[in-house]
Amino acid sequence: MKLDWVSGRVELTHGGGGRAMARLVDELFKSAFSNPLLDAGNDQATFTVPAGRMVMTTDGYVIHPLFFPGGDIGSLAVHGTVNDVAMGGARPLYLSAGFILEEGFPLADLKRIVTSMAAASAEAGVPIVTGDTKVVERGKADGVFITTAGVGVVYDGVEVSSDRARPGDVIIVSGTIGDHGVAILSVREGLEFDSEIRSDSMALHRLVETMVQVAPGLRVLRDPTRGGVAATLNELAQASAVGMELDEAALPIRPQVRGACELLGLDPLYVANEGKLLCICPPEDADRLLAAMRAHPQGQDAAIIGQVVADDHRFVTMATSFGGRRVVDWLAGEQLPRIC
Amino acid sequence: MKYVDEYRDGAKAREIAAVIGAEVQPGRRYNIMDFCGGHTHSIARFGLEDLLPPSVRLIHGPGCPVCVLPTGRIDSAIELARRPDVILCSYGDMLRVPGSGRDSLLKAKADGASVRIVYSTLDALKVARQNPDKTVVFFAIGFETTTPPSALALLQAHAEGLENFALFCNHVMTPPAMRAILTSEERVPLEGVIGPGHVSVITGSQVYQPFAEQWQLPIVISGFEPLDLLQAILMLVRQVNNGRAEVENQYARALQQDGNPKARQVIEQVFTLRPSFEWRGFGALPDSALSIRPEFAAFDAEARFALPYRSVPDHKACACAEIVRGLKRPQDCRIFGTACTPDHPVGSCMVSSEGACAAHWAYGRFRDQQQGAAQ
Numbered sequence: 183m184k185l186d187w188v189s190g191r192v193e194l195t196h197g198g199g200g201r202a203m204a205r206l207v208d209e210l211f212k213s214a215f216s217n218p219l220l221d222a223g224n225d226q227a228t229f230t231v232p233a234g235r236m237v238m239t240t241d242g243y244v245i246h247p248l249f250f251p252g253g254d255i256g257s258l259a260v261h262g263t264v265n266d267v268a269m270g271g272a273r274p275l276y277l278s279a280g281f282i283l284e285e286g287f288p289l290a291d292l293k294r295i296v297t298s299m300a301a302a303s304a305e306a307g308v309p310i311v312t313g314d315t316k317v318v319e320r321g322k323a324d325g326v327f328i329t330t331a332g333v334g335v336v337y338d339g340v341e342v343s344s345d346r347a348r349p350g351d352v353i354i355v356s357g358t359i360g361d362h363g364v365a366i367l368s369v370r371e372g373l374e375f376d377s378e379i380r381s382d383s384m385a386l387h388r389l390v391e392t393m394v395q396v397a398p399g400l401r402v403l404r405d406p407t408r409g410g411v412a413a414t415l416n417e418l419a420q421a422s423a424v425g426m427e428l429d430e431a432a433l434p435i436r437p438q439v440r441g442a443c444e445l446l447g448l449d450p451l452y453v454a455n456e457g458k459l460l461c462i463c464p465p466e467d468a469d470r471l472l473a474a475m476r477a478h479p480q481g482q483d484a485a486i487i488g489q490v491v492a493d494d495h496r497f498v499t500m501a502t503s504f505g506g507r508r509v510v511d512w513l514a515g516e517q518l519p520r521i522c
Numbered sequence: 523m524k525y526v527d528e529y530r531d532g533a534k535a536r537e538i539a540a541v542i543g544a545e546v547q548p549g550r551r552y553n554i555m556d557f558c559g560g561h562t563h564s565i566a567r568f569g570l571e572d573l574l575p576p577s578v579r580l581i582h583g584p585g586c587p588v589c590v591l592p593t594g595r596i597d598s599a600i601e602l603a604r605r606p607d608v609i610l611c612s613y614g615d616m617l618r619v620p621g622s623g624r625d626s627l628l629k630a631k632a633d634g635a636s637v638r639i640v641y642s643t644l645d646a647l648k649v650a651r652q653n654p655d656k657t658v659v660f661f662a663i664g665f666e667t668t669t670p671p672s673a674l675a676l677l678q679a680h681a682e683g684l685e686n687f688a689l690f691c692n693h694v695m696t697p698p699a700m701r702a703i704l705t706s707e708e709r710v711p712l713e714g715v716i717g718p719g720h721v722s723v724i725t726g727s728q729v730y731q732p733f734a735e736q737w738q739l740p741i742v743i744s745g746f747e748p749l750d751l752l753q754a755i756l757m758l759v760r761q762v763n764n765g766r767a768e769v770e771n772q773y774a775r776a777l778q779q780d781g782n783p784k785a786r787q788v789i790e791q792v793f794t795l796r797p798s799f800e801w802r803g804f805g806a807l808p809d810s811a812l813s814i815r816p817e818f819a820a821f822d823a824e825a826r827f828a829l830p831y832r833s834v835p836d837h838k839a840c841a842c843a844e845i846v847r848g849l850k851r852p853q854d855c856r857i858f859g860t861a862c863t864p865d866h867p868v869g870s871c872m873v874s875s876e877g878a879c880a881a882h883w884a885y886g887r888f889r890d891q892q893q894g895a896a897q
Contacts, residue, residue: 431532440523502567504530505535505539505572508886
């Protein structure tokens with residue numbers, strides 16, 4: 183039976199292992215993701231391992247809504263995993279992709295997602311070399327869930343880890359914060375508002391490549407996704423047994439993002455990013471690194487936002503623009519809107 | 523950001539702080555209550571206390587609507603939400619507030635109860651229109667600020683014949699809380715009050731005149747930005763120094779002396795005084811809250827579901843009752859930061875970001891460690 187890409191929907195047979203599934207895989211996934219390793223048509227991809235240390239990572243994408251200003255679940259699933267590999271100080275090599283589809287999901291939407299995923303993978307130069315598709319009954323999933331895994335190889339001489347921050351080190355962010363979370367909120371049901379803000383979703387491995395060339399001694403790389411900059415810095419402070427001091431005036435935040443957060447009672451420090459990284463480096467590398475980041479298209483708005491300090495309590499604090507100081511805490515549960 | 527950055531100018535803040543520092547008189551004490559939860563939140567978020575001289579002490583008051591709602595009312599909301607025929611719509615802050623036995627709306631939701639977070643009462647009306655087979659109850663809480671939107675939602679439902687909409691009314695009023703603080707036997711000594719800005723936009727500033735006169739208490743109604751608050755504190759310091767006790771308006775860009783008569787008229791149309799309402803920390807206060815007028819009983823969840831009110835004592839170790847009256851600071855509570863944290867709140871002050879405990883935990887608690895280390 184031919185697939186109806188205009189008004190057709192995912193059926194249980196598309197995951198049944200029969201002809202219908204083969205057709206879906208051939209017409210959609212294989213043709214969109216085509217590359218020699220995938221085209222070999224095996225249940226696994228076989229490749230030669232380069233010398234050196236490797237990284238491996240996996241992530242699940244269960245977002246709602248599936249499409250948002252500046253991206254969709256497909257491009258996000260590529261960018262997120264490419265970034266998780268890159269934050270190991272590594273060059274991403276290959277991705278895998280697993281799809282869990284809900285019965286009844288429009289094929290046109292699936293095609294749009296897969297096409298976007300293929301474009302993101304091609305743009306990043308990181309091929310999807312193996313995959314899997316399952317279909318679950320209506321109500322057992324929310325449209326489409328995607329998991330991606332990635333492998334990469336660590337650049338020579340680079341050693342980054344969340345426990346390597348030391349007092350005196352400098353904290354750099356690669357650009358404006360909160361863009362992704364606010365873009366998602368602006369299209370969330372019951373909360374829609376008009377906004378020009380687009381998600382910052384992008385692959386950051388080329389920026390990382392530039393950074394490790396300029397400052398191979400950099401100590402920590404992390405992308406501040408869920409929980410935002412605040413959650414990530416608290417995790418790093420815990421792991422490294424240090425404190426951190428941020429400078430509120432130095433935080434790059436788009437006026438539109440600040441405005442939306444102000445209106446909704448949210449704090450941009452806790453809002454998710456999908457195309458930004460935090461870097462902690464020794465103070466002597468900071469200026470050189472910052473200049474190199476700003477010269478890179480993915481780091482034009484990079485800024486030094488604070489420094490690592492000795493603190494047994496492992497507090498992340500921030501100097502407010504008034505000369506006051508406050509804690510930048512973990513978030514308790516989800517950030518909930520305030521009453522008035 | 524226009525209309526916000528102007529009120530967050532660090533250099534100007536330091537200028538005002540320097541004037542406050544120069545004008546406070548040696549030997550004088552300036553205990554100032556920031557009445558409103560929004561003020562508490564701003565003071566903590568912007569670290570304002572660091573800018574003030576030691577003789578100016580800010581005491582957080584009862585103006586956090588989540589904090590003063592007693593456990594019994596939370597229990598009733600949870601009971602409503604667990605009914606299969608009900609969808610409960612609530613402002614986000616209320617979801618994590620613990621009811622009896624550490625139950626909460628969030629837990630009820632996880633158990634399958636229908637609880638929706640809404641940003642506005644209009645969203646609750648929308649939910650009602652979309653679910654004609656369910657009764658959609660809006661969990662109406664808050665001071666005079668959130669009361670007019672509740673009233674308008676009820677009137678709109680009435681006009682539309684939206685019979686499946688109801689309000690669970692818990693609206694309370696500011697002046698009775700202020701009176702309760704000033705007449706309490708264990709009264710915290712106060713030299714001035716930062717009056718609530720948005721509440722006063724509705725009520726007008728004249729409602730505070732009797733307090734200023736009777737208790738010789740300087741009151742300055744303030745906006746919510748850090749410069750607003752610093753200016754209000756300066757105005758209070760000057761009143762204290764000059765021996766004045768007046769109601770002054772710092773929030774002139776939003777507040778007119780007469781408030782918003784239209785909003786008050788809508789409140790009047792829909793609500794009537796409740797003879798008695800329990801507040802956390804204050805117990806039952808007469809004429810301190812509103813209930814829905816009998817002619818709108820069809821939209822009153824309490825009448826519709828025959829909800830009996832059961833008063834529930836607070837957790838024994840929890841100091842919320844003293845904290846909302848300004849008698850204790852969050853760090854004086856023995857379970858602050860140990861048994862009671864934002865992840866596992868025991869008391870309501872740890873839940874809402876406007877609560878004194880949550881604000882101190884989120885923004886200010888590093889000072890306790892520093893002071894501990896210095897001692």
